[in-house]
Amino acid sequence: MSADDSFCVFVPGDMLAIALGADELVLALKEEAKVRNISLEIVRNGSRGMCWAETLLEVQTKNGRVAYANVSACDVKGLFDAGFLTGGDHAKCLGLTRKIPWLARQNRIIFNRCGIIDPLNIDEFKAAGGFSGLLIALQMSADEIIEQVIDSGLRGRGGAGFPTGIKWQTVAREESDTKYIVCNADEGDAGTFSDRLIMEGDPFRVIEGMTIAALANGAKTGIIYIRSEYPFAIKMMRAAIDKARGANWLGDNINGSEKSFDISVFVGAGSYVCGEETALLESLEGKPGIVRSKPPLPAVKGLHGQPTVINNVITLSAVPDILARSAKWHAELGINRSTGTLPFQLAGNVARGGLVEMAFGVSLRTLIEDFGGGSGDGSEIKAVQVGGPLGAYLPPDDFDVKTGYEEFAELGAGIGHGGIVVYGGDTDMKVQARYAFEFCAEESCAKCTPCRIGSIRGKELLEADTINTELVDELCQIMIEGSACAMGAMTPIPVQSAMKHWPQDFEGQGK
Amino acid sequence: MKKWDDQQALQIIRNSADSGQVLTHGIRQLVDCFGYVDEIAIDPLAKHFLRSKAEVYGVIQYYSDFRTCAPGRHVLRICQAESCQATGARKLTEYICDKTGITLGQTSKNQRLSLEPVYCLGLCANGPAAELDGQPMAGLNKTKINTLLDRLQS
Numbered sequence A: 001m002s003a004d005d006s007f008c009v010f011v012p013g014d015m016l017a018i019a020l021g022a023d024e025l026v027l028a029l030k031e032e033a034k035v036r037n038i039s040l041e042i043v044r045n046g047s048r049g050m051c052w053a054e055t056l057l058e059v060q061t062k063n064g065r066v067a068y069a070n071v072s073a074c075d076v077k078g079l080f081d082a083g084f085l086t087g088g089d090h091a092k093c094l095g096l097t098r099k100i101p102w103l104a105r106q107n108r109i110i111f112n113r114c115g116i117i118d119p120l121n122i123d124e125f126k127a128a129g130g131f132s133g134l135l136i137a138l139q140m141s142a143d144e145i146i147e148q149v150i151d152s153g154l155r156g157r158g159g160a161g162f163p164t165g166i167k168w169q170t171v172a173r174e175e176s177d178t179k180y181i182v183c184n185a186d187e188g189d190a191g192t193f194s195d196r197l198i199m200e201g202d203p204f205r206v207i208e209g210m211t212i213a214a215l216a217n218g219a220k221t222g223i224i225y226i227r228s229e230y231p232f233a234i235k236m237m238r239a240a241i242d243k244a245r246g247a248n249w250l251g252d253n254i255n256g257s258e259k260s261f262d263i264s265v266f267v268g269a270g271s272y273v274c275g276e277e278t279a280l281l282e283s284l285e286g287k288p289g290i291v292r293s294k295p296p297l298p299a300v301k302g303l304h305g306q307p308t309v310i311n312n313v314i315t316l317s318a319v320p321d322i323l324a325r326s327a328k329w330h331a332e333l334g335i336n337r338s339t340g341t342l343p344f345q346l347a348g349n350v351a352r353g354g355l356v357e358m359a360f361g362v363s364l365r366t367l368i369e370d371f372g373g374g375s376g377d378g379s380e381i382k383a384v385q386v387g388g389p390l391g392a393y394l395p396p397d398d399f400d401v402k403t404g405y406e407e408f409a410e411l412g413a414g415i416g417h418g419g420i421v422v423y424g425g426d427t428d429m430k431v432q433a434r435y436a437f438e439f440c441a442e443e444s445c446a447k448c449t450p451c452r453i454g455s456i457r458g459k460e461l462l463e464a465d466t467i468n469t470e471l472v473d474e475l476c477q478i479m480i481e482g483s484a485c486a487m488g489a490m491t492p493i494p495v496q497s498a499m500k501h502w503p504q505d506f507e508g509q510g511k
Numbered sequence B: 001m002k003k004w005d006d007q008q009a010l011q012i013i014r015n016s017a018d019s020g021q022v023l024t025h026g027i028r029q030l031v032d033c034f035g036y037v038d039e040i041a042i043d044p045l046a047k048h049f050l051r052s053k054a055e056v057y058g059v060i061q062y063y064s065d066f067r068t069c070a071p072g073r074h075v076l077r078i079c080q081a082e083s084c085q086a087t088g089a090r091k092l093t094e095y096i097c098d099k100t101g102i103t104l105g106q107t108s109k110n111q112r113l114s115l116e117p118v119y120c121l122g123l124c125a126n127g128p129a130a131e132l133d134g135q136p137m138a139g140l141n142k143t144k145i146n147t148l149l150d151r152l153q154s
Helices: A015-019 A022-035 A073-081 A122-127 A132-138 A142-152 A164-173 A194-201 A203-217 A231-246 A277-284 A313-325 A327-332 A364-371 A405-409 A429-443 A449-461 A469-482 A486-490 A492-501 B006-018 B023-034 B039-049 B053-062 B089-100 B142-153
Strands: A006-010 A039-043 A057-061 A064-068 A093-096 A180-185 A221-226 A262-267 A308-312 A341-348 A354-359 A383-386 A419-423 B074-079 B113-118 B130-132 B135-137
Touching: A015 A022, A015 A231, A015 B135, A022 A039, A022 A073, A122 A203, A132 A203, A132 A313, A142 A164, A142 A203, A142 A313, A142 A327, A164 A203, A164 A308, A180 A203, A180 A277, A180 A313, A194 A203, A194 A231, A194 A313, A194 A341, A203 A221, A203 A231, A203 A308, A203 A313, A221 A231, A221 A277, A231 A262, A277 A308, A308 A313, A313 A327, A313 A341, A341 A364, A354 A364, A364 A383, A364 A419, A383 A429, A383 A492, A429 A449, A429 A486, A429 A492, A449 A469, A449 A486, A469 A486, A469 A492, A486 A492, B006 B023, B006 B039, B023 B039, B023 B053, B039 B053, B074 B089, B089 B113, B089 B142
Parallel strands: A006 A039, A180 A221, A180 A308, A221 A262, A341 A419, B074 B113
Antiparallel strands: A006 A057, A057 A064, A064 A093, A341 A354, A383 A419, B074 B130, B130 B135
């Protein structure tokens, strides 16, 4: 990549790196290179997912890329002095990127290009295997594509875990001139950022997955619903869609195939419930995100009353490799009914947070201890919450559980979108349980009573001087049985798991 | 942000509605331009998007990005979600509220600063996180906040 007199460095352009000063770093690199009369090419790649090492500066050397961790603008002079352009040693040097154990141990399939290529360079994308799944799908009938996805065992990565191929089959069997592919990028679960990383680091993969879904279902229109809290992902997806259209990978007669499909971006407006598929459809129609009653399923009557596929970003991003490599290959990854890989996200009070893509079956302990390195403040880990604000709090005794949909269900937990939030020793679980109700009260769409009133009553019960846990349990039961959607029905999960595992936190005087 | 302008607002509403967009698109355009939707716009929004005024008002009330009064010159959104809680966001938020004399959801009397809660910016591995006027920030602590608030005051 680098000629004798020119050097190539990589500075992530993703939202986290920018939040940590990556733009200032780029300016400092340019300035110092100019002073030293060095020709420097700076690529703004996506993130490698090593959030603990951001901003991660990489330089291309003869032996491969060499990484420097937690680099900021003030390190630049020292790095040049240390000869970093040829991989020179420095206190922040991590050695060859591909040999960093944290990365080397992962099974990166969905994130295979993320952090490596220039996210908007379509040629680099293709050279790294991009569009090979779509090219195969273009040769197949719709039924054949669906059969592949069913056989792969792929399940929805948004949290519900519904078999993707079955959803597609339902839409494909509906007779309608108008069908939609909606990509749900309303990644509102705290502790999750895999959608953001793939959209910012490998946006063409999302486009490829959506296009394959369109071929399987006969849809001509795709919409990607991105939350407004992700301005960089919005910009990146829009730019990638324009480039893909320019190169005839979207639009009419895709790559000479006589098939047509196009995608637009819709920006959310700050509402957690809009991640629920029927609320998302309402929101797309310009209305408040209030959940619809099911049936009819969105697959039958979705956007504007038409058959609609709604899949999560990561679900769609998993599809290209299933087509390119085979359903059997995918089905053999993972355990039991959880096939393929999941990009887990380590967050909260954790020493080495970031994105870890592994096949299902890896234990929670491996993720938290081996990858995460324990808590960030050195305290003993008290709890982890898996699967977002509606996920269960699990104590260290449960950490040997293998990751999988059914394996987690046995613990009364869910794997959700793969987010793992770590809590240190000084966490008061009563405060966390109360927060679950507060969050539900804040974000409830207010359509059904158990969620609207129950969340406020729950908060009040946990604010009382003496906590009546029996009453809290009873309220939880009503919310579980009577709520219209997962918001109200799953808020009791964090509450009840906290009461079950840490009863001492609910005794005595409340606050 | 621009100062509210009735004529320009009307033009934005017309352009959005005429291009076949949905109501929230029109409101989004107004908020991106002026920072809020003046109540005077509810009538034309209803008219051009063929909705009742109550529906327009309901949409503005529902989404936390939409508001009917002007924000401060600077908007600091502080993440209140679980990952940031686990890294001390609650205490940091209290600290910011103490220092600025306003609470989340309020704007300072001199219109210089609005504080807002936000539920997850996707920077969860490097909390506490926040966003100032669209610029993301992560790994926050009291020192960084002091520098930031000093800059805003000067």
